[in-house]
Amino acid sequence: MYFTGGEPLMSPLARQVLTRLPARGPDATYTLITNGTLVRTHQEWLSTTALDKVKVSLHYFSDASPKAIANTRIGIATILDGIEAAREMFERVELNTLVQRENEHELHDILAFALDRRMPVQFIELVDTDFNAGRKGSAIGAQGIIDHLRTLTSDEEVEVSGVGQGRRIFRIDGIAIDVIHRELGRHHIxxxxxxxxxxxxxxxxxxxxxxxxxxxxxxxxxxxxxxxxxxxxxxxxxxxxxxxxxxxxxxxxxx
Structure with a gap:
């Protein structure tokens, strides 16, 4: 089960929901998807939850990028501190990064940050929806990060079975790096x-x-x-x- 938003930790219901998660079966997990900005603020009660994993959306690696992409004044230091707070509480912390024209120059830094901390990361191509129609000009393909990953490892596989979008999976020193790649097609049922x-x-x-x-x-x-x-x-x-x-x-x- 994924708890996502918007930013779920902004909800007044977040604490009462996440601290009262019922016992799960052997095949169930609880994952919080967050932008990281409020993790440190809520660390005391978050540490008591039954969450299995925290996934932080890291679309930036400078103070300029949050302003350009999300029109926010929140600095990158707050987001990176949120990631460290999550790592202090949970064994499984992962990153996801939306590949955009405004952060293209920072993708290698984000990857290096993740690998240095042995955190899996997923790079996701920006796709056209009614929600993000205003950001259509920001969409770029993931081929650039794929080419870079191929200089770092030869361990690559493609997953297109099941449903959803196809993805490429790279492994570097045992760390999984996923790239959601539209060229692999979509799969429906x-x-x-x-x-x-x-x-x-x-x-x-x-x-x-x-x-x-x-x-x-x-x-x-x-x-x-x-x-x-x-x-x-x-x-x-x-x-x-x-x-x-x-x-x-x-x-x-x-x-």
């Missing part, structure tokens, strides 16, 4: 086959989102496929089976 907005799809089906309004959504482009679980809140034990039926109908194309 079930409901996607006849989906009227499939040409706009940028990721395929790879996760189930739960929003703050009680909705469960297998596809962010299709509000008509959203499941409202609020009517089931009085009977929490019925929720897993109902969600499983919804997801099965989606993957079978019968929803």
């Amino acid at each position: 079930g409901q996607c086959g006849t989906c009227p907005v499939k040409p706009k799809c940028v990721e395929g089906f790879w996760s189930l989102r739960v929003d703050h309004a009680g909705g469960i959504q297998p596809c962010l482009l299709r509000d008509d496929l959203r499941m409202d679980i609020r009517p089931l809140l009085d009977d929490p034990e019925a929720i897993p089976a109902a969600v499983a039926r919804h997801v099965s109908a989606f993957t079978e194309g019968t929803l």
